[in-house]
Every structure is written in structure tokens, then in C-alpha cells.
Amino acid sequence: xxxxxxxxxxxLLKETSxxxxxxxxxxxxxxxxxxxxxxxxxxxIVFIYNIVSTTxxxxxxxGQKEILLGMGLSISCIFMFTxxxxxxxxxxxxSKDIEYLLPFPISALKIIVSKFFVVLLYGYLxxxxxxxxxxxxxxxxxxxxxxxxLYSILIMLVLPIVPIVASCIIVFCIMRFSPLAKNKDxxxxxxxLMAIALGFGIQIAIRAIIEYNPQILMKxxxxxxxxxxxxxxxxxxxxxxxxxxDNFQGIINILxxxxxxxxxxxxxxxxxxxxxxxxxxxxxxxxxKSVQISQNAYGGKLNKKHKIFTLISRExxxxxxxxxxxxxxxxxxxxxxxxxxxxxxxxxxxxxxxxLKLNIYTEYFVLFGFCxxxxxxxxxxxxxxxxxxxxxxxxxxKYMPIKYKTYxxxxxxxxxxxxxxxxxxxxxIFFIFDIPLATLGLFMIPSVMAIVFSSQLGVILxxxxxxxxxxxxxxxxxxxxxxxxxxxxxxxxxxxxxxxxFNIHLSANNYCILLxxxxxxxxxxxxxxxxxxxxxIIELIE
Amino acid sequence: xxxxxxxxxSYGNVKAVNDISIELKSGQIFGFLGPNGAGxxxxxxMMTGLLKPDSGTILINNKDMKKNSIEAKKEFGxxxxxxxxxxxxxGTEYLNLVADIYDVPSNERNKAVDELSEKFDIKxxxxxxxxxxxxxxxxxxxxxxxxxxxxxxxxxxEPLTGLDxxxxxxxxxxxxxxxxxxxxxxxxTHILEVAEKICDSVIVINxxxxxxxxxxxxxNKSLSEDNSLEKMFLELTNDE
Numbered sequence: 001x002x003x004x005x006x007x008x009x010x011x012l013l014k015e016t017s018x019x020x021x022x023x024x025x026x027x028x029x030x031x032x033x034x035x036x037x038x039x040x041x042x043x044x045i046v047f048i049y050n051i052v053s054t055t056x057x058x059x060x061x062x063g064q065k066e067i068l069l070g071m072g073l074s075i076s077c078i079f080m081f082t083x084x085x086x087x088x089x090x091x092x093x094x095s096k097d098i099e100y101l102l103p104f105p106i107s108a109l110k111i112i113v114s115k116f117f118v119v120l121l122y123g124y125l126x127x128x129x130x131x132x133x134x135x136x137x138x139x140x141x142x143x144x145x146x147x148x149x150l151y152s153i154l155i156m157l158v159l160p161i162v163p164i165v166a167s168c169i170i171v172f173c174i175m176r177f178s179p180l181a182k183n184k185d186x187x188x189x190x191x192x193l194m195a196i197a198l199g200f201g202i203q204i205a206i207r208a209i210i211e212y213n214p215q216i217l218m219k220x221x222x223x224x225x226x227x228x229x230x231x232x233x234x235x236x237x238x239x240x241x242x243x244x245x246d247n248f249q250g251i252i253n254i255l256x257x258x259x260x261x262x263x264x265x266x267x268x269x270x271x272x273x274x275x276x277x278x279x280x281x282x283x284x285x286x287x288x289k290s291v292q293i294s295q296n297a298y299g300g301k302l303n304k305k306h307k308i309f310t311l312i313s314r315e316x317x318x319x320x321x322x323x324x325x326x327x328x329x330x331x332x333x334x335x336x337x338x339x340x341x342x343x344x345x346x347x348x349x350x351x352x353x354x355x356l357k358l359n360i361y362t363e364y365f366v367l368f369g370f371c372x373x374x375x376x377x378x379x380x381x382x383x384x385x386x387x388x389x390x391x392x393x394x395x396x397x398k399y400m401p402i403k404y405k406t407y408x409x410x411x412x413x414x415x416x417x418x419x420x421x422x423x424x425x426x427x428x429i430f431f432i433f434d435i436p437l438a439t440l441g442l443f444m445i446p447s448v449m450a451i452v453f454s455s456q457l458g459v460i461l462x463x464x465x466x467x468x469x470x471x472x473x474x475x476x477x478x479x480x481x482x483x484x485x486x487x488x489x490x491x492x493x494x495x496x497x498x499x500x501x502f503n504i505h506l507s508a509n510n511y512c513i514l515l516x517x518x519x520x521x522x523x524x525x526x527x528x529x530x531x532x533x534x535x536x537i538i539e540l541i542e
Numbered sequence: 543x544x545x546x547x548x549x550x551x552s553y554g555n556v557k558a559v560n561d562i563s564i565e566l567k568s569g570q571i572f573g574f575l576g577p578n579g580a581g582x583x584x585x586x587x588m589m590t591g592l593l594k595p596d597s598g599t600i601l602i603n604n605k606d607m608k609k610n611s612i613e614a615k616k617e618f619g620x621x622x623x624x625x626x627x628x629x630x631x632x633g634t635e636y637l638n639l640v641a642d643i644y645d646v647p648s649n650e651r652n653k654a655v656d657e658l659s660e661k662f663d664i665k666x667x668x669x670x671x672x673x674x675x676x677x678x679x680x681x682x683x684x685x686x687x688x689x690x691x692x693x694x695x696x697x698x699x700e701p702l703t704g705l706d707x708x709x710x711x712x713x714x715x716x717x718x719x720x721x722x723x724x725x726x727x728x729x730x731t732h733i734l735e736v737a738e739k740i741c742d743s744v745i746v747i748n749x750x751x752x753x754x755x756x757x758x759x760x761x762n763k764s765l766s767e768d769n770s771l772e773k774m775f776l777e778l779t780n781d782e
Contacts (some may be wrong), residue, residue, distance in 0.1 A: 302637065302638050302640070302649050302655060304646070304648045307639075307645075311643075314635075317630060321630040322630055392624070396627050398591060398592050399591055399620050399622070400640070401613075401641060401643065401644065403612060416670050
């Protein structure tokens with residue numbers, strides 16, 4: 001029984017993992033991916049560690065430090081539950097393995113449990129971001145003993161069970177009873193928009209935490225602790241077992257914590273066994289309406305166009321019609337103009353408009369406007385998933401008489417167009433606010449260079465390390481490390497450029513000339529790299 | 543005309559195609575036969591530019607696939623063995639894209655699509671996205687797309703897989719018509735009865751080597767007399 005379960009879990013994990021250390025060819029890429037993930041994780045852990053450490057000092061001074069542990073573990077559970085909704089959908093419903101697994105003589109329960117283990121592993125990853133720094137700060141600052149650390153390990157292992165089970169049961173119910181689940185595309189778009197809204201909310205929360213006022217935070221903790229405690233009963237037991245680790249109350253709480261989690265697991269086995277397979281049957285591929293074409297239906301439809309236009313039009317049709325691409329590549333560009341002022345500069349924007357109308361601080365508008373555009377276009381996934389998105393369709397494009405350079409040009413054009421959406425919206429907004437055209441021009445010229453730069457960089461990254469062997473479009477964008485690397489490089493470059501040029505104090509005209517020249521030069525280099533690398537395509541899908 | 547001269551291809555230490563040389567002349571249907579893993583698909587992929595040969599020359603109507611690949615690719619139409627292609631496009635959009643890439647004039651593409659979609663019975667679904675098509679319907683669409691530019695050479699990899707009897711018949715008729723019009727039809731298949739019925743010549747490949755290249759009637763003479771193609775095929779490949 002256990003042996004089969006382990007084999008199945010290992011196989012499913014290999015399918016969903018972005019790491020593959022068994023295959024020699026993938027090993028190098030997997031190591032780079034692993035280090036990138038670890039670097040990001042470390043960054044978040046250090047970030048949270050500092051926040052927790054400061055908050056603990058504040059709470060300690062008023063004798064309410066215990067509340068932090070309970071609240072922190074509860075927030076960690078809410079995170080795991082929220083991300084669990086997406087992992088559950090992906091592992092239980094989007095992966096194609098279920099079609100291959102069903103005919104095997106494996107019990108339904110084994111499939112459910114092995115898939116649950118895969119989601120649980122992702123749960124540990126989410127848990128580590130908050131729970132590791134939280135428990136570490138507490139343990140180190142309070143100089144806790146061996147029992148505390150022993151309980152901590154047990155809590156880290158068991159804590160994700162309840163939130164993950166909750167997310168699984170909710171997703172199973174939606175898939176089983178909601179009409180939305182019958183249309184995979186609509187479901188993906190709705191889920192994607194919810195994820196963006198969630199991301200947006202988290203960003204605002206992070207901003208609030210960064211600028212937090214200890215009094216407000218305390219008030220929030222006190223007012224909401226009981227509600228959150230009821231929502232996450234195991235987190236409360238876990239927190240108490242750590243707080244009272246040195247006495248009998250600790251043992252009682254840790255036993256209650258483990259016992260309750262085990263009951264929840266049994267409940268999951270019972271409910272999952274009844275819901276999962278019924279819900280998976282209803283979860284079909286998206287369907288399009290069967291339209292009968294009349295005798296003259298081709299009139300106006302099959303018209304000759306230039307092949308570049310046709311290929312770009314194919315790119316956009318695919319981007320818009322594929323929910324995963326729409327959500328990850330197009331929608332963020334439309335939301336950025338809304339998100340940037342809300343997240344970063346709510347007050348600054350209104351002041352900026354006044355200054356720009358008076359031609360004051362134009363130079364900083366040009367410089368930092370460029371930096372924001374470079375960061376934003378760098379985080380646009382369209383360029384860094386250009387080749388990956390095509391998957392096995394590259395095969396078709398390889399035997400057709402299309403120059404590889406033409407193919408790459410269409411990729412660049414598509415990336416630049418999507419990357420320009422935000423800039424265009426921002427320019428229109430500033431134009432409506434009567435910002436002088438000359439100022440907008442000075443901002444626009446280097447910004448276009450930034451978009452060209454990030455688009456070329458993204459295409460190069462994806463050309464050298466594409467993820468074309470996927471069986472689900474989600475993998476091409478979400479399991480692809482290239483957009484993360486592109487975002488990191490562009491953010492770093494934007495930060496460096498902003499810092500260095502701010503300190504040398506130039507006029508708006510000179511900032512515009514300097515940025516345009518430097519990035520124009522970089523763009524020429526990157527374009528030549530693309531042209532020299534066109535034959536990389538022949539190596540794909542060999 | 544297709545000409546392969548001393549073409550080789552290896553995957554690691556495994557020699558998939560071993561120094562093969564073949565010449566396919568116009569006006570004939572060629573069947574490409576061989577057991578699984580014999581090197582058929584590798585050969586076809588090299589002929590269509592999907593794979594680079596390690597050595598050797600491939601000429602498509604005297605155009606070198608290595609030196610002048612775009613011009614060489616314009617000469618043939620290709621039906622691949624897998625039917626996954628631009629699944630988010632509709633059938634009409636896919637055919638329009640193919641026609642644009644091959645520079646087919648509007649009136650010609652409309653006429654061809656009208657005629658072929660009728661013949662293969664997919665006219666009523668051309669407005670639907672390809673992702674909603676069955677395997678057979680996708681195969682029919684790939685077949686129509688491959689001949690929109692009326693290529694001189696038609697290369698098909700296992701084209702009958704997934705086709706219904708009516709479409710199989712239509713495809714075989716179209717292949718015959720193509721050869722009759724002086725073009726080259728080259729297709730791989732496992733269905734020996736089909737090869738026997740419609741091929742003018744067959745090429746048998748096993749373990750990357752060409753075992754036989756010629757007309758079926760001559761194959762009879764070189765092997766056991768009066769045998770079916772199936773028996774001759776088994777005799778050839780078992781000797782290896």
C-alpha cells in the first residue's frame with residue numbers, strides 16, 4: 001500500500017516540479033531554477049524576519065508577545081489556504097495525468113492521497129515564508145529550549161494539513177456542483193482574475209505593514225484575534241504549545257493540535273473519495289459553439305495578408321484565447337496603470353501632475369518614469385515566454401517556409417506591443433491631465449527604448465532556455481523561470497539606473513538623450529544577439 | 543523530385559539513419575515502410591527541415607535543404623504524424639495562416655478550401671476552434687493545409703491514422719490524382735494493404751538502412767515469388 005503510494009507521489013511530483021535532476025540535459029537548468037527559488041525564498045524570509053522581530057519588540061514592551069505567535073501562524077494558514085486553492089486546482093484538475101491514472105488498477109483513495117501529498121509539499125513552501133521566520137524570531141529572542149524546537153518541527157510538518165484540506169474540499173465542491181467548472185476556460189479566467197485581485201490585496205497589505213503604525217497594528221490584532229482563532233483552530237493549539245513548551249499545557253496543546261489534524265485528514269479521505277472522481281468527470285475541455293458555415297462563408301474570411309501580419313495576428317489570437325496567457329501576459333499590462341499609483345505613489349501622483357504642469361521636476365519624471373517603465377515591461381511575461389508559449393506548435397512553424405528571423409521578429413513585435421499597453425494608457429492619462437506634450441515626449445522616447453530592451457531580453461532568455469515540452473499552457477507561463485529572471489534583471493537595472501543618474505543631476509533633455517543613447521546602444525547589441533541566435537530554433541523539438 | 547545522398551543521423555550512439563541515398567521521381571506514389579523505430583519519421587523530419595542531418599545532402603526539387611531551406615520548403619506540402627497544431631485558432635484561421643505563409647492568392651485559397659473541406663467533410667466545423675476537433679478532424683485539416691499551395695511534392699507521415707473510411711478514400715484518391723498530375727507523393731505507413739494498392743514504388747527501411755527501393759512487382763522477383771507485400775515485408779525485415 002505505502003510502496004505504491006510513494007511511487008505514485010514521486011511520479012506526480014516529477015510531473016508538476018520545475019526541477020528535474022535525473023535528466024542530464026535538464027539538470028543544469030534545474031540547478032539554476034533551484035538557486036533562483038532559494039534566493040527569492042531567502043529574500044522573503046529575511047524580509048518577514050525583520051518585520052516579525054520589530055513587532056515582537058513592540059508587543060513585548062506591552063506584555064502581549066503571545067498574540068504574535070498565534071496571529072502569525074494563523075496568517076500563515078490563511079496564506080496556505082489561499083495558495084492551496086490554486087495548487088489544488090492545478091494538481092487535481094488541470095494536470096493531464098488523471099487520464100492515464102484512471103485505467104490503472106490503483107484505488108481512487110491512493111490517487112487522491114498521492115495528489116494531496118503533492119499539494120502538501122507546495123504548502124510547506126508557502127508555510128516556510130511566514131512560519132520559519134516567525135518561529136525562529138520567537139525561539140531565538142526568548143532563548144527557548146529543546147522542547148520548543150522539537151514542537152516547532154512537528155508544527156511545521158503538521159500545520160499545513162488543515163488549510164490544504166480546506167482548500168481541497170472547497171475546490172472539489174466548486175468542481176462538483178458549480179456550472180462554472182463545466183467550462184475550463186471561463187473557470188481559468190475567473191480563477192486568474194481572483195489571483196490578481198489577491199496579489200493586489202497582498203501588495204497593499206505589504207505596503208501597510210511596511211508603513212505600519214504599531215498602535216493600529218495592535219488594535220487590529222486585538223479586535224480580530226478571536227475571529228482568526230476560530231478560523232484556524234489548529235494554529236491556536238500550535239501557538240499555545242510553543243508558548244507553554246516548558247510545561248504540561250504545552251503537551252496538551254501539541255497533542256490536541258496533532259489529533260485534530262489527523263481527524264481532518266481522515267475526514268478528507270472520506271469526503272475526497274466521494275467528491276473527487278465525480279467532479280473530475282464534469283471538468284471537460286473548453287468547447288466552442290458548432291457553427292454551420294454557409295456556402296459563401298469563406299467570402300471575406302480567407303483573404304491574403306502579409307505573413308508577418310498573419311503571424312502577429314496568430315500570436316494575439318492565442319494570447320487572448322488562452323486563459324493562462326491572457327491572465328499572465330495581457331491583463332497585468334492593463335492593470336499596471338491602476339496598480340502602480342495605488343501601491344507606490346498615491347499621493348505623489350497628484351502632486352506630480354501639478355508640478356509637471358508647471359514644468360517643475362520634469363527631469364525626475366523622465367528619469368523615474370523610465371525606471372518604472374523598465375521595471376513594468378520587464379515584468380511583462382509576454383517576451384520571456386515567447387518561444388515557450390508555442391510549445392509543440394514550433395514543430396509546424398519549422399517545416400513551413402518561414403525564416404527563423406521572421407519568426408523571432410513576430411515574437412519581438414508581439415512583446416513590444418503588449419509591453420507598450422501600459423505606457424500608452426499612462427500617456428493618455430497624462431495627456432488628459434494637460435501635461436505639456438514636450439514633457440510627455442521626453443518621457444516617452446527613453447521609455448520606448450526600455451520596452452524594446454525588456455522585450456529583446458525576454459525573447460533572448462526564452463530562446464536560450466525555452467519550456468516547450470508542456471502538456472498544459474499553464475506550465476509554459478507559470479512553471480517557466482524566464483519571466484522571473486527577466487523581471488529581476490530589469491528591476492535591478494531600473495534601480496541602478498535610477499540611483500546612479502539621480503545622483504549626477506541632469507536636465508530633462510539630457511536625461512532623455514543619455515537614456516535613449518545608452519539603451520539604444522544596448523538594444524542594438526541585443527538585436528544582434530537575437531539575429532545570431534536564430535538557429536537555436538532548429539535545436540528545439542528535435 | 544526528392545534526392546537524398548548519403549544522409550546520416552544519430553541520436554547519441556544510436557544510428558537512426560545510416561548512410562541512406564534515395565531518389566524519388568515525379569509522377570509516382572512512394573510508400574515508405576518499416577517497423578517501429580526503423581528510421582522512417584527521422585528521415586521524413588530531415589526531408590522537411592525539422593531535423594538537421596549529421597551529414598549528407600537533401601535536395602527538394604534541386605533545392606538544397608541545408609543551403610536554401612526556405613525555397614526548398616516552398617516545394618513541398620507536409621502532413622505530420624501528430625495532429626496538435628495551433629489549437630486556439632479556428633479551422634478557417636489555420637488555413638488562412640498556412641495560405642498566407644505560402645503566398646496563395648485569395649481566390650485560389652478560397653476555391654481550394656471550399657473544394658477540399660467538402661471532400662473531407664469538415665466544412666461545417668471550420669469556424670470552430672481546432673481544440674474542439676477530434677484527432678481525425680485535425681488530420682483532415684492538416685491534409686487540406688498541406689495542399690493549399692499545390693506543392694510539387696507531397697510528404698505525408700502516417701496520414702491514414704484516425705481517418706474515417708470516407709476520408710481515407712478521399713485521401714487515397716487525392717494522392718493518386720497528385721501523382722497523375724506529375725507530382726511526387728511520398729508517405730509512410732504501417733498499413734501494407736494500402737501501400738500495395740496505391741503505391742507505384744516502395745522503400746523499405748529498417749535499423750536506419752534502406753533494405754529495398756523499387757516497384758512492388760520487382761520486389762516479388764528478388765524475394766519469394768507471388769507473395770503478398772506483407773509476407774515480403776516480414777521476410778525483408780526479419781533477415782536483418
